[in-house]
Amino acid sequence: MPFRPLDELDDLEDIELPKPLPLRRICSTTACRGTARPGGRHCLACHARVVRRYRDRHAQQLAARRRDADALRDDRTRAADSARAKLAMALRRGTMKRGLCQSCGTADVMGVIEDSQRWRDVTWVCRRDRDDARERQRDDQAELVRARERAAWADERTRVLATIELLPPNEREQLHALAAQGPAGWTLSPEAPLYVMNLVRVYRARFSRGAP
Numbered sequence: 683m684p685f686r687p688l689d690e691l692d693d694l695e696d697i698e699l700p701k702p703l704p705l706r707r708i709c710s711t712t713a714c715r716g717t718a719r720p721g722g723r724h725c726l727a728c729h730a731r732v733v734r735r736y737r738d739r740h741a742q743q744l745a746a747r748r749r750d751a752d753a754l755r756d757d758r759t760r761a762a763d764s765a766r767a768k769l770a771m772a773l774r775r776g777t778m779k780r781g782l783c784q785s786c787g788t789a790d791v792m793g794v795i796e797d798s799q800r801w802r803d804v805t806w807v808c809r810r811d812r813d814d815a816r817e818r819q820r821d822d823q824a825e826l827v828r829a830r831e832r833a834a835w836a837d838e839r840t841r842v843l844a845t846i847e848l849l850p851p852n853e854r855e856q857l858h859a860l861a862a863q864g865p866a867g868w869t870l871s872p873e874a875p876l877y878v879m880n881l882v883r884v885y886r887a888r889f890s891r892g893a894p
């Protein structure tokens with residue numbers, strides 16, 4: 683996507699501009715002067731201590747919750763095993779018959795039970811087509827993750843560029859000067875995609891983590 687100079691970003695005028703992030707938030711532990719984690723109340727060290735103390739105090743409840751989760755997982759495994767056993771029995775007794783592969787029509791199929799409660803709803807599919815389907819599922823999942831990452835980056839870029847617009851001119855110029863520093867001493871032009879990435883990165887480094 684081509685980069686336009688900030689003063690031409692007229693489409694940003696239509697949206698409500700977010701407030702600039704506070705420069706630096708102090709850890710809410712008494713007498714601690716550490717920088718609060720982004721989105722948190724405590725600094726990293728205090729946060730770790732708070733979590734540790736919570737785990738110590740609630741050890742019994744946490745252990746019980748873990749046991750319940752294990753039991754639930756065991757229930758699911760048991761239900762799936764039982765569904766497969768019922769299907770095998772039905773095939774042996776001849777009350778159910780194997781179908782053809784739903785994709786290619788071959789008779790060399792395996793039964794796939796999606797829902798253990800409804801084991802009679804079997805999908806018949808050959809091994810090759812099942813593997814293909816799984817691979818497609820994985821690809822779709824990966825594509826979904828990439829699309830989410832792209833959308834998140836576009837959101838953040840819009841938010842950060844809008845926030846930079848609200849900074850005092852001297853701070854804005856400092857950020858732009860840093861963003862123009864390319865690899866190996868090159869000067870980036872504002873049209874370069876790396877320039878925008880740099881701009882967001884230097885903004886983040888300065889304001890999100892509380893430096894300097």
Ligand SMILES: [Zn+2]
Binds near residue numbers: 710711716724726727
């Ligand atoms: Zn602290």
Ligand SMILES: [Zn+2]
Binds near residue numbers: 787788807808809
């Ligand atoms: Zn097939």
